[in-house]
Every structure is written in C-alpha cells, then in structure tokens.
Amino acid sequence: MSLTIERAVLREMPLRLREYFEISSGGRQDRRIVLLTLHADGLEGWSECVAAEDPSYSSETTDTAWHILTEFILPSIVGRSIDEPGDVLAPVAWIRGHRMARAAVEMGAWDLFAKAEGVSLSSRIGGTRDRVPVGVSVGLKPDDDALRTAVASYVEEGYSRIKIKIKPGRDVEMLAGVREAFPDVPIMADANSAYTLADIDRLRALDRLGLMMIEQPLRHDDFRDHAELQAALSTPICLDESIESVEDTELALELGACRVINVKPGRVGGLGESLAIHARMQRAGLPVWCGGMLESGVGRAHNVALASLPGFSLPGDISASRRYWAEDVVDPEFVVRDGHMVVPTGPGIGVDVDLDRIVATSVRTAEFTA
Numbered sequence: 001m002s003l004t005i006e007r008a009v010l011r012e013m014p015l016r017l018r019e020y021f022e023i024s025s026g027g028r029q030d031r032r033i034v035l036l037t038l039h040a041d042g043l044e045g046w047s048e049c050v051a052a053e054d055p056s057y058s059s060e061t062t063d064t065a066w067h068i069l070t071e072f073i074l075p076s077i078v079g080r081s082i083d084e085p086g087d088v089l090a091p092v093a094w095i096r097g098h099r100m101a102r103a104a105v106e107m108g109a110w111d112l113f114a115k116a117e118g119v120s121l122s123s124r125i126g127g128t129r130d131r132v133p134v135g136v137s138v139g140l141k142p143d144d145d146a147l148r149t150a151v152a153s154y155v156e157e158g159y160s161r162i163k164i165k166i167k168p169g170r171d172v173e174m175l176a177g178v179r180e181a182f183p184d185v186p187i188m189a190d191a192n193s194a195y196t197l198a199d200i201d202r203l204r205a206l207d208r209l210g211l212m213m214i215e216q217p218l219r220h221d222d223f224r225d226h227a228e229l230q231a232a233l234s235t236p237i238c239l240d241e242s243i244e245s246v247e248d249t250e251l252a253l254e255l256g257a258c259r260v261i262n263v264k265p266g267r268v269g270g271l272g273e274s275l276a277i278h279a280r281m282q283r284a285g286l287p288v289w290c291g292g293m294l295e296s297g298v299g300r301a302h303n304v305a306l307a308s309l310p311g312f313s314l315p316g317d318i319s320a321s322r323r324y325w326a327e328d329v330v331d332p333e334f335v336v337r338d339g340h341m342v343v344p345t346g347p348g349i350g351v352d353v354d355l356d357r358i359v360a361t362s363v364r365t366a367e368f369t370a
C-alpha cells in the first residue's frame with residue numbers, strides 16, 4: 001500500500017479540564033490541545049501532539065512543537081508518497097530531539113494506513129486485546145481528606161488501579177492514609193522526579209506501603225541513581241520521563257534502573273518506537289503500560305490501541321473522557337466499565353472526530369498542501 005500525503009492541517013484548541021490537575025512540578029486547569037489531520041486518498045489521519053504547555057515534564061512545549069511542526073516537519077512531508085507509516089518522517093530524519101512533534105506526524109500516518117487498509121489501528125499494530133485494563137492518575141490535592149474523597153469516587157467508578165501523585169512532604173503519611181482507607185485497592189505513586197538519593201529514608205518508607213510500583217522518583221536523566229535505588233527497594237521502579245527510546249530502555253535494563261516502563265507514544269517519538277520498547281521489554285520478561293498526557297479523545301484513541309498489545313499487561317493512565325473533559329472531541333466518548341476500556345474496532349482510531357467543533361474553537365490553524 002502506498003499513500004501520498006496531500007494536505008496537513010494543524011490546529012490548536014483550548015480545552016478546560018473538569019478538575020485542576022497538580023503534579024510535583026506544578027498545576028494546570030486549561031490544556032492547549034494540538035491536533036493534526038493528514039489527508040491522503042480521500043482519507044483523514046488524526047493525531048494529537050501531546051507536548052505540555054510548559055517545559056517541566058519534558059523540554060518540549062506546545063509552542064516548540066508548533067514551531068518544529070510548522071517550520072520544519074509539515075512543509076517537508078506533504079506531497080510525498082510513503083509505503084508504511086514510519087516512512088513519513090524520512091525527510092526530517094535530520095531533526096534532533098522534538099519527539100512529541102515528530103510523534104504527532106508518525107501517529108497520524110498510522111491512522112491513515114489503518115484506514116486505507118480498512119483495519120483498526122489496534123490490529124494494524126499487533127494488538128491482541130478487545131478491552132484493556134485502565135487506571136486513573138490522581139493529582140496532588142490540598143489535603144488528605146480531599147485526596148481520600150477523590151480516590152473513593154474513582155474506586156466507585158471501578159478503575160483497576162489508582163495512581164497518586166507525590167512530592168516530598170506529601171508522600172508517606174498521605175499514602176499510608178489512603179492505604180488504610182482502601183486496603184484492597186491496587187495503588188501506585190508517581191513523583192515526576194521530585195526526589196534524590198538524599199531522600200532515601202523517605203523512599204524506604206514508601207517501600208513499606210505495598211505499592212504496585214513507584215514511578216519516576218528521581219531525575220529524568222539519572223539512570224545510575226535509579227539503579228542504585230531499585231537495588232535498595234523491593235517495590236518495582238517504573239520509569240516515565242527517563243525513557244525516550246529503545247536505546248534508553250536498553251540502558252535501563254542493563255543497569256537495573258527499573259522493572260516497569262510507562263510508555264507514552266508522544267514521549268518516545270511515535271508508535272514505531274513504542275512497539276520497539278514493548279518488544280524489548282517482552283524479551284526481558286518485564287511489563288509495560290500506557291501512560292497519558294491529559295489528551296483529548298484523539299490522543300486517547302491512539303493510547304487505547306497501543307495498550308491492546310500483549311505486553312501492556314498493567315492498567316494504563318487511560319481514563320474515561322469525562323474524567324478529563326465536560327465534552328470530549330470524539331464520538332463515541334471513552335467510557336470505563338468494570339475497570340476496562342473497550343478497544344475501538346472501526347477503521348483506524350475507530351472514533352469520529354468532531355471537526356466542526358474543533359474548527360469553531362481553534363485559536364490557530366496552519367495548513368500545508370503539496
């Protein structure tokens with residue numbers, strides 16, 4: 001199958017989170033959602049650029065991604081004919097970094113190819129599940145009561161595991177309280193790099209709480225310290241920010257820096273790199289799960305497809321549309337039942353995108369034609 005990208009349209013639309021979301025580096029109420037549409041042979045490939053508004057999670061931001069996409073990537077890829085999704089980025093292989101910007105284009109191409117072949121994105125990438133276990137990521141709350149109320153409502157909604165954001169001072173006692181209130185709920189913690197090895201006593205105390213895993217306790221580039229910490233703890237360490245490629249995965253495995261990886265296709269440069277990380281972790285006999293970046297339904301659809309692969313054996317940060325938005329941009333919206341989300345079976349991402357609303361509410365648009 002060969003496709004020619006005739007047109008690419010990039011749009012930014014504001015979308016307000018139903019709830020303020022806070023992590024160790026700061027909080028957010030409003031997202032700047034960046035959506036890409038690739039047109040080929042009468043088909044539309046949809047994807048989302050997941051870069052955040054500020055460079056705290058990664059060095060990329062909404063504006064750096066917009067810059068790289070509009071100045072360098074999109075002008076080079078329109079008019080080109082490609083034989084498989086990964087080919088779409090061949091003309092811009094010289095671009096260093098900017099994986100979230102690149103991932104948006106690559107993922108749009110995967111949706112296009114799946115649609116052209118009349119198969120779901122899940123089956124196009126080797127998915128084997130028709131529904132995936134899902135969890136929820138709970139932000140830092142003003143106090144322990146507010147946290148317990150939030151956790152109780154997500155437990156009520158049936159999520160398969162609860163991830164709780166932590167930072168120094170909002171960690172051991174806070175999680176012990178949640179553990180006591182919900183003794184049977186699978187709980188994990190995500191520090192977004194808020195600790196160093198100097199905090200070893202606190203990290204050892206976390207180790208005694210029976211957590212499923214501790215996500216990204218240390219700096220994003222500190223593979224050696226993560227290896228030292230993993231050797232000192234029995235709780236598995238899950239790496240998020242540290243892993244941007246299969247090479248990073250290789251290094252983490254060699255050093256023993258983690259036992260789990262949170263794969264976000266945007267962070268690693270696309271679905272192709274995600275599949276390579278998945279394969280490497282399967283070879284190591286270790287689990288992966290699909291993370292989230294507070295995406296709209298477009299990004300979520302890609303995440304659900306990825307999570308349908310066999311090695312994605314742990315619940316992902318893939319929550320119901322209404323956990324994030326009053327109204328999602330896709331139809332049908334994503335819902336959670338019995339702790340699972342159904343993998344769409346229609347062609348490509350398998351959900352309809354509300355183009356009229358996106359056009360009506362976009363604050364900027366950039367269009368490229370061959």
Ligand code: OSB
Nearest residue numbers: 057137192291292293294295317
């Ligand atoms: O560290 O996993 C993270 C959101 C934005 C940036 C980083 C992270 C997160 C989340 C939320 O934890 C995941 C989601 O529900 O989309």
Ligand code: MG
Nearest residue numbers: 190215216240
């Ligand atoms: Mg994380």
